[in-house]
Amino acid sequence: MKRLNSKFFERDTLKVARAILGKYITTNLPEGKTTGKIIETEAYCGVADPACHVYGANNLSPLGATPLTSKILWKRGKGRITERNKILFGKPGSVYVYSIYGMYFCLNFVAHRKGKAGGVFIRSIEPINGIELMKKRRKIKDIKSIANGPSKLCIALGINKDFYGKDACSPKSPICLLEGNKIPKNQIKSAPRINIDYAGKAKHYPWRFIL
DNA sequence: TATTGGATCGCC
């Protein structure tokens, strides 16, 4: 199967969040290979999206910004470009992994038009290959609940903070995305994003996509 | 330097 290239990710974040449904994520680690089909995503649409980690930050490249401190690279309005979120301005197809609730990770792929920022959050995958390894990592047997959640799928695929900044389009990367069958539009549902109560009216935007 | 709370999960 064909690997998705960076052009795939260099589009409007909402478009990518829909287009990536039905594609395959594969991780290749010393303990084995695991693959899942993407069946649920959310779009986090850059500096104008109150739910996005770069909300309110300047949408210029952080490379040209003057550092305020070692951690804070740029400040304007409410948001900042930080060591964690700066990847959302980076090369489309890069991996954005962050830790949450002290014990889990979440996976995003950087996706935006040139000069913008944004990421596609992977909320659920269907286990396809390497299911025994996924079961072992998750310490459960029930296939349905192996990877049906953003942090569950990270555990199942062996994704941790070491994946931060990896280029999913590069053959050298331990993670890649593969083309799948074409998905007809009528097979995609949209809904509000989950757990973003802090995001004001953006809480209701239908930026979650389900295959 | 100190405080706070989260793009979650699993159990109750």
Add this chain to the structure above:
DNA sequence: GCGATCCAATAG
């Protein structure tokens, strides 16, 4: 519904 568990993002 609720606790686990910790680090990045803020405020001071």
